[in-house]
Amino acid sequence: MKKKILVTGGAGYIGSHTIKQLGEANYDLVVYDNLSTGNTAAISYGELVVGDLADRQRLAELFAEHKFNAVLHFAASISVPDSVVKPLEYYSNNTANTLNLLHCCQQFDVNKLIFSSTAAVYGQPEVNPITEETSPQPLNPYGSSKLMSERLIRDYAVASNLKYVILRYFNVAGAEIGGSLGQTGKKASHLLKVACDAALGQRSHVGIFGTDFDTPDGTGIRDYIHVDDLARAHVDALIYLNGDHPSQILNCGYGQGYSVREVIEKVKEISGVDFTVIEAERRAGDPACVIAANDRITKVLGWKPRFNDLDTIVRTALDWEKKLTANSQPIKELVG
Structure with missing residues (x-):
């Protein structure tokens, strides 16, 4: 049953x-x-x-x-x-x-x-x-x-x-590896989605919120x-x-991090579009660096990541966003 x-x-x-x-x-x-x-x-x-x-x-x-x-x-x-x-x-x-x-x-x-x-x-x-x-x-x-x-x-x-x-x-x-699913929220403000939107002409620019963090390039680092x-x-x-x-x-998480600038540059590289990036002040509540230790989940659940690769994450997200652009309107507000 x-x-x-x-x-x-x-x-x-x-x-x-x-x-x-x-x-x-x-x-x-x-x-x-x-x-x-x-x-x-x-x-x-x-x-x-x-x-x-x-x-x-x-x-x-x-x-x-x-x-x-x-x-x-x-x-x-x-x-x-x-x-x-x-x-x-x-x-x-x-x-x-x-x-x-x-x-x-x-x-x-x-x-x-x-x-x-x-x-x-x-x-x-x-x-x-x-x-x-x-x-x-x-x-x-x-x-x-x-x-x-x-x-x-x-x-x-x-x-x-x-x-x-x-x-x-x-x-x-990212998006489902076969292309059948992805992020559809109209108000979604995740960096990768915003950058893909900008690459596809759905937004005028991408905002970097904070360039003075204690990180190698000054922007926040996250484990994607x-x-x-x-x-x-x-x-x-x-x-x-x-x-x-x-x-x-x-x-x-994967136990490795990428900065905001690194993600933006990867989207530019894969899309072939040099979209506008605007630097802004930090947002309230944003930490500088957050990376996971994933030893426990791999040991306890036997979980094995299959798509631990920034290129794969960006490509699946960008391919999905391409599917959404036909019936969408450009987004004008500053998010990123």
């Missing part, structure tokens, strides 16, 4: 890539998404139920209708600058809604949870690569809201039979992980939990 899985936020960027791999692995999927940023066309497997995690009654009805084996919780607000301006919205959507989900897990005895967390919980650590033992010191409400959600999950697990895998994502980028590799980590985590293993907190 197929295991039935609830996927919150499954119509989004990372959720949709994970759904594709779960569907191919023969899981029975129910996607719960309010479609505020998700795209129904990205859901390749499973049943879509449109709803909000803030609607606890609607969520409870969904749990009552299905006997879920596990929950994969992707639904969240994810913009660091946006969280600084609208902190209460982030605590509501990220933390309070995770609490609603846990109440339903308790009520309906669902005892396996995979949670999408973030490297933003670490803030700016003194030592890189960052291990899971690094003390969390988030610099912004986004990171704080995710860390609070982690604490809710961990505290509830102590008092119940819940087993969890918390995956702390580093910088997710291909979205297909991250999706595979969720499949591996589900297999792990179904094997009745202990709960885990795991970094999801």
